[in-house]
Structure formats: C-alpha cells, structure tokens
Amino acid sequence: MKGVVITVNPEGNINVGSRLQSDPSNSCLNISPKTRVGGLPITQLCLQHRINICYTNLFYFHRREKLIAANMAKMPKMIADWRREKRESKLKQKEEKARRDMLLSQARERFGYAVDPRSPKFLEMVAEIEKEEKKRRKLVKRRLKEEQVAAPVTPPADSS
Structure with missing residues (x-):
C-alpha cells in the first residue's frame, strides 16, 4: 500500500488511488468518508498502514x-x-x-x-x-x- 494516496474532494468524498500511475483519475476509487473497513474508519486504517492522506483542501476549501x-x-x-x-x-x-x-x-x-x-x-x-x-x-x-x-x-x- 506504499504508493496509495487518499484524497478528500470538495464534495466530501474520499478518493483512494495510486501515485504510481500517470493518470490519477483512472487509479482512484471513490468511497464515502464514513466507509469502514474491518470495523475501522478508513482514515484510521490508513494511519495504521502509513498511507498518505491528502485532504485536497476540503477544510481549506470551505x-x-x-x-x-x-x-x-x-x-x-x-x-x-x-x-x-x-x-x-x-x-x-x-x-x-x-x-x-x-x-x-x-x-x-x-x-x-x-x-x-x-x-x-x-x-x-x-x-x-x-x-x-x-x-x-x-x-x-x-x-x-x-x-x-x-x-x-x-x-x-x-x-x-
């Protein structure tokens, strides 16, 4: 999971994708911020596995x-x-x-x-x-x- 990037778009959806591919739109998986994987919120799961979470200016956008x-x-x-x-x-x-x-x-x-x-x-x-x-x-x-x-x-x- 080293090349994976999770971004949050202005609508509040979380995108999970790979940095390794040249076209990020093809490599992103659109999931809800409330998504739980194995009973854990997606953000906590990402922290455990050291996946970079890039909030694409959601907070700064608002x-x-x-x-x-x-x-x-x-x-x-x-x-x-x-x-x-x-x-x-x-x-x-x-x-x-x-x-x-x-x-x-x-x-x-x-x-x-x-x-x-x-x-x-x-x-x-x-x-x-x-x-x-x-x-x-x-x-x-x-x-x-x-x-x-x-x-x-x-x-x-x-x-x-």
Missing part, C-alpha cells in the same frame, strides 16, 4: 469559500471608499496645483519675471507668505477669543 463570501460582502463598501479616496486625492492635487500657480503668479508680479519654483528666491518668498498667513490666522483667532470674553453670556430675564 474556509476559503467563507473568506471569499465575507470579502464579497465587504466589496461595495471597499469600492465606495476607494472612489471617495480617489476623489479626495484628485481634489487635493487640484488645490495644490492652484496654490502653486498662485504662488508663481505672485512671484512673477513681485520680481517682474518668471521665476523657477526651485530657486532660492522663490522658496524664500513662499516662506515669507506662509509666515504672514500664519500671523493672520493667529490674529483672527485672538480676536475671536477676545470677542467671546468681552461679550459675556447674559442669562435670560425672568418674565415675571
């Missing part, structure tokens, strides 16, 4: 089917997320391009000629503009905070 079904259930959400991320990245690219074009036009106005975006002059100008914007944001934030402190919340008057 586990993989469940995984595929779960992933297919998630697919619409995954597609929607992918589309949303793609839209957001395109929007971000457009905003970045508009910002770069605005900075280049400001540099052209300031210096009187087209400036290379990699030049130190341009990078210095961008740093100055960003610094000014940061100061403006801080000032607006401070004014809002002062307005909130200056205008205390008055409780509603009793209507008695």
Whole structure:
C-alpha cells in the first residue's frame, strides 16, 4: 500500500488511488468518508498502514469559500471608499496645483519675471507668505477669543 494516496474532494468524498500511475483519475476509487473497513474508519486504517492522506483542501476549501463570501460582502463598501479616496486625492492635487500657480503668479508680479519654483528666491518668498498667513490666522483667532470674553453670556430675564 506504499504508493496509495487518499484524497478528500470538495464534495466530501474520499478518493483512494495510486501515485504510481500517470493518470490519477483512472487509479482512484471513490468511497464515502464514513466507509469502514474491518470495523475501522478508513482514515484510521490508513494511519495504521502509513498511507498518505491528502485532504485536497476540503477544510481549506470551505474556509476559503467563507473568506471569499465575507470579502464579497465587504466589496461595495471597499469600492465606495476607494472612489471617495480617489476623489479626495484628485481634489487635493487640484488645490495644490492652484496654490502653486498662485504662488508663481505672485512671484512673477513681485520680481517682474518668471521665476523657477526651485530657486532660492522663490522658496524664500513662499516662506515669507506662509509666515504672514500664519500671523493672520493667529490674529483672527485672538480676536475671536477676545470677542467671546468681552461679550459675556447674559442669562435670560425672568418674565415675571
């Protein structure tokens, strides 16, 4: 029984066959998993005689089917997320391009000629503009905070 292979197909049937023949379909004997030989289950008999049992992915087949079904259930959400991320990245690219074009036009106005975006002059100008914007944001934030402190919340008057 040295060249015998027992396989379990996806339907759950056990196939007993020989590895020595070139065509395994001709050498397999299809038997039920519940088959008993001499009062012993076929799997136990095979273990006693050291016959290789190759479960042809029965366990893995069902586990993989469940995984595929779960992933297919998630697919619409995954597609929607992918589309949303793609839209957001395109929007971000457009905003970045508009910002770069605005900075280049400001540099052209300031210096009187087209400036290379990699030049130190341009990078210095961008740093100055960003610094000014940061100061403006801080000032607006401070004014809002002062307005909130200056205008205390008055409780509603009793209507008695």
